[in-house]
Amino acid sequence: xxxxxxxxxxxxxxxxxxxxxxxxxxxxxxxxxxxxxxxxxxxxxxxxxxxxxxxxxxxxxxxxxxxxxxxxxxxxxxxxxxxxxxxxxxxxxxxxxxxxxxxxxxxxxxxxxxxxxxxxxxxxxxxxxxxxxxxxxxxxxxxxxxxxxxxxxxxxxxxxxxxxxxxxxxxxxxxxxxxxxxxxxxxxxxxxxxxxxxxxxxxxxxxxxxxxxxxxxxxxxxxxxxxxxxxxxxxxxxxxxxxxxxxxxxxxxxxxxxxxxxxxxxxxxxxxxxxxxxxxxxxxxxxxxxxxxxxxxxxxxxxxxxxxxxxxxxxxxxxxxxxxxxxxxxxxxxxxxxxxxxxxxxxxxxxxxxxxxxxxxxxxxxxxxxxxxxxxxxxxxxxxxxxxxxxxxxxxxxxxxxxxxxxxxxxxxxxxxxxxxxxxxxxxxxxxxxxxxxxxxxxxxxxxxxxxxxxxxxxxxxxxxxxxxxxxxxxxxxxxxxxxxxxxxxxxxxxxxxxxxxxxxxxxxxxxxxxxxxxxxxxxxxxxxxxxxxxxxxxxxxxxxxxxxxxxxxxxxxxxxxxxxxxxxxxxxxxxxxxxxxxxxxxxxxxxxxxxxxxxxxxxxxxxxxxxxxxxxxxxxxxxxxxxxxxxxxxxxxxxxxxxxxxxxxxxxxxxxxxxxxxxxxxxxxxxxxxxxxxxxxxxxxxxxxxxxxxxxxxxxxxxxxxxx
Numbered sequence: 075x076x077x078x079x080x081x082x083x084x085x086x087x088x089x090x091x092x093x094x095x096x097x098x099x100x101x102x103x104x105x106x107x108x109x110x111x112x113x114x115x116x117x118x119x120x121x122x123x124x125x126x127x128x129x130x131x132x133x134x135x136x137x138x139x140x141x142x143x144x145x146x147x148x149x150x151x152x153x154x155x156x157x158x159x160x161x162x163x164x165x166x167x168x169x170x171x172x173x174x175x176x177x178x179x180x181x182x183x184x185x186x187x188x189x190x191x192x193x194x195x196x197x198x199x200x201x202x203x204x205x206x207x208x209x210x211x212x213x214x215x216x217x218x219x220x221x222x223x224x225x226x227x228x229x230x231x232x233x234x235x236x237x238x239x240x241x242x243x244x245x246x247x248x249x250x251x252x253x254x255x256x257x258x259x260x261x262x263x264x265x266x267x268x269x270x271x272x273x274x275x276x277x278x279x280x281x282x283x284x285x286x287x288x289x290x291x292x293x294x295x296x297x298x299x300x301x302x303x304x305x306x307x308x309x310x311x312x313x314x315x316x317x318x319x320x321x322x323x324x325x326x327x328x329x330x331x332x333x334x335x336x337x338x339x340x341x342x343x344x345x346x347x348x349x350x351x352x353x354x355x356x357x358x359x360x361x362x363x364x365x366x367x368x369x370x371x372x373x374x375x376x377x378x379x380x381x382x383x384x385x386x387x388x389x390x391x392x393x394x395x396x397x398x399x400x401x402x403x404x405x406x407x408x409x410x411x412x413x414x415x416x417x418x419x420x421x422x423x424x425x426x427x428x429x430x431x432x433x434x435x436x437x438x439x440x441x442x443x444x445x446x447x448x449x450x451x452x453x454x455x456x457x458x459x460x461x462x463x464x465x466x467x468x469x470x471x472x473x474x475x476x477x478x479x480x481x482x483x484x485x486x487x488x489x490x491x492x493x494x495x496x497x498x499x500x501x502x503x504x505x506x507x508x509x510x511x512x513x514x515x516x517x518x519x520x521x522x523x524x525x526x527x528x529x530x531x532x533x534x535x536x537x538x539x540x541x542x543x544x545x546x547x548x549x550x551x552x553x554x555x556x557x558x559x560x561x562x563x564x565x566x567x568x569x570x571x572x573x574x575x576x577x578x579x580x581x582x583x584x585x586x587x588x589x590x591x592x593x594x595x596x597x598x599x600x601x602x603x604x605x606x607x608x609x610x611x612x613x614x615x616x617x618x619x620x621x622x623x624x625x626x627x628x629x630x631x632x633x634x635x636x637x638x639x640x641x642x643x644x645x646x647x648x649x650x651x652x653x654x655x656x657x658x659x660x661x662x663x664x665x666x667x668x669x670x671x672x673x674x675x676x677x678x679x680x681x682x683x684x685x686x687x688x689x690x691x692x693x694x695x696x697x698x699x700x701x702x703x704x705x706x707x708x709x710x711x712x713x714x715x716x717x718x719x720x721x722x723x724x725x726x727x728x729x730x731x732x733x734x735x736x737x738x739x740x741x742x743x744x745x746x747x748x749x750x751x752x753x754x755x756x757x758x759x760x761x762x763x764x765x766x767x768x769x770x771x772x773x774x775x776x777x778x779x780x781x782x783x
Contacts, residue, residue: 082136084112084178084236085161089151090129091119093169096282098128098766099455103172105134105769106759108499109179110527112165113138117155120145125169131766149249149257156239156248165236172201172280172456175499175757180274181236184215191217192269193237193262195230196278199754204453204709206754208277217270222353222367224262225307226374227328228300230271232258234279241268255292256299263303277754280456293329300324311352319345327374330381339382339394346371436630441610442622444596446632446641451711457702459749460642460758461495461502462585462608462716463488464534465520467509468725480509480539482516484723491722491739492523498746500757501527504719505534505585505608508541511572521577530760530772532583532608533569535590540565556620559594566602578774582764585609591622600635606763607634608714610643613685629710640763645688645713649700688715690741691728698745706753713755715745 086104090097097116104114117140118126129139140158142151156164163185167173177196184194200209214220214229223229235258242248245264253260262271301324308316322342325331333339350371354364382391436448465488467480488504495502504523510516511533523529537545537557542564545557557565573581584599586609599607612627632641686693686701702713721729721738729735749755761769 081160081162082111082113083161084109084163084165084182085159085239086112086114086165086167087152087155087159088114088116088167088169089119089148089155090116090121090125090169091145091151092121092123092125094121094124094128096170097125100167100169100171101129101132101137102759102762103174103756104167105132105136106175106499106501106761107173107178108175108496108528109182110136112136112178113159113161115140115155115158116169117142117151119147119151128766133767133770147254149251149254153248156242159239162239163236164239164242166233167279168233170282170284171233172282172756174278174280175501175759176276177234177278178236180276180278184272184274185236185238188270188272190270191272192241192265193230193235193271194274195234195236195271196274196276198231198234198279198281199277200283201280201454201456201754202283204455204711206280206456208754215272215274216366217272218357218359218363219366219370220271220273221266223370223374224259224266224271225304225349225353226323226371228259228262229273230258230262231279231281232261233281237265238269241265244268253299253303255296256303259300260303263307277751280754280756282454284454297324297329300328308349311356312348319349326382327378330378332382332385332387333390336390336393339390343375343394346375436628439626439632441624441627442591442593442595444593444634446610446627446634447637448628449631449633449640451630451709453709455711457706457711457713457749457753457755458758458762459500459713459715459746459755460760460763461500462644462714463502463504463719464585464587464716465504465510465719466507466534466536466587467539468720468723480513482510482513484719484721484725485510485516485519487722488519488719489523491742492528494739494743494746496528498750498757500746501529501759503530503532503583503608503760505532505583506573506577507534507536507539507587508569508572509536509539510534510719511569511576517576524577524773527773530583531573531577531579531581532585532606533566533573533581533604534585534587535566535569536587537562537565537590541568556592557594559598562592562594563598563602566598570602580771582606582768582771583608583760588621596635596639596641600639605638605640605765605768606760607639607641608644608716610641611687612643612646613648614646629705629712631712642712642714642763644716645701645705645710646685647701647705647708647710648685649697649704650684688713688745689717690715690738690745691717691721691726693741695741695744698741699748702745702749702753713749713758715742717742 088100088104101114101116113136115138116129118129119142129137138158140155142154146154163182165178165181181194181196185191200207220229245268249257249261265271301320304320304323305317308320319341322338322345326333326338326342350364350367354367359367379391379394436450438448439446465485467482468484492502504520506516506520510520520529520531524531542561544561570581573579580603582603582605584604584607586595591609596607610627610632611624612629614624617623627643629643629645629647631643633639634641686697688698688701690698705713718726720726722735724730724735729738750757761772764772
């Protein structure tokens, strides 16, 4: 009989009901986790849209789809999912949210090293109308602080939780039906009876806020049942008689409702010190711990006062701003600004402008005779950063070309930057040329990264070092990117064969070498099974050097070759006072006459319009950050940063010394930090660029154990 499949360490529960708008992205974010020993259980709660078809398209053995016999609602659906879970740890995620790639690794490590912890969550950014905001302060791994905060609100996002299955089994019930709409809050309080809860101070989950969120559609029920949870908690600390106080905390500190009168905030300010005294005495807390609890309570009080100001109750808010003594009140100008905003919206009926992405304006283009059809960017998705490395032999472009000079020593240096990418959960796409793919010194170091699924291998066509060598160097230079079709196909097949032999995969990603996109390239890529092309460089005219004309390409993905090939351009755009200029005007500035007058350079020096490429090679950190911010404002959602592998071996004009190398790596780190920690972007997973059924082809096939006889 066959061997039993070993149980995964983590089971991920994802309920889904009519989730077609978001579930593909949500599932992709789970499948992209750097810790891969998990099962994703999606429980389809009787969806009537395309949710089931979207899930069925995924080809991943870790995905398990369960169909409810009838619509059970969120509580019944999650309880049904948990009954089928096999993992020691249970992770939660909703069908419209995102998990960042490092989430499971971070939470598993915390539970492994803190046996007394029964739940670990993380901080969450908020995604609304395509904009990411960091809505809360850093989390707290101190379980005493988290437990206290659970008496004032819910610092533990259920969609960010990972908890111990054995604890839930000991508790007997996961979620309770009679606490629906506050079931997660109730679950956290019941789990506190069995252990500790911590919140990692990292933003590992993106919570999507939209009109169908439960917190918007069933607000009254949520408030009533949240108050029930707090009444039980307060009675355990203070005894009976806390019902009104629980209602006040729920209405005003959690739901942020306006005060009905002056008596309500006064009673609340009198109740909170009593609650602090009982909580700290019950747990024999030190003065240091009590001071911290006082501090977080101060902040919660002022968040409530600011909400009252925004509701237009200026007089009540100002009268009671000192009703609860605090040392962490906001500055006076912040109070005035909040009060003014409240008066403007509630009394003057001035609606604040909403930040929405600009309308979709990209158009189809014909490049090298090929039709490129733009893929509209999602208006409700976080920005995503992919990294593409031109992984190639080391040449001195200032010397005469010699095919025998195909050193690939730079591959040993890639791990330096790879560790940086690992720290953010980025999986770079190493597009390798024939020299790298065919020599152990080239493919060996990359294979080590590939084997732990930390990168993806693609193909990079440098025709002059790719067999068959039927053209001379001078002939190749005369071809530019226009190799004869038959010769180009044979060279592509030779490159594919080398990658298949030494990396164990058939490449699905392609990037042309220097000026290597010809009139037949896209058709050949589709014919040979490639799925993604990375050759477009927007606003670039390479015709003078035998290359293609990309002047009118935009930073938006395109489809081509009968819509079977996805083209993801490198990120290149304009910054400056008059940027972005229309593509046609940009094209005119690159005309022969305009080039002679150096009009483009004049505009750049005047900081009116400067064309910048997202690369650490020759581009400053400040310019790259300005480009990222500008492109996000213009609605760009797919970013691609690239560099050349020989740069890390000090073999390009961009890096010649050790100091140059340090600065180069520093630019990559600064750009990643800005994109992920400041802009709240997602690390790109190359698998998400593929059709769902092709994802499993990224990695070499695993050898499975033979069946028992």
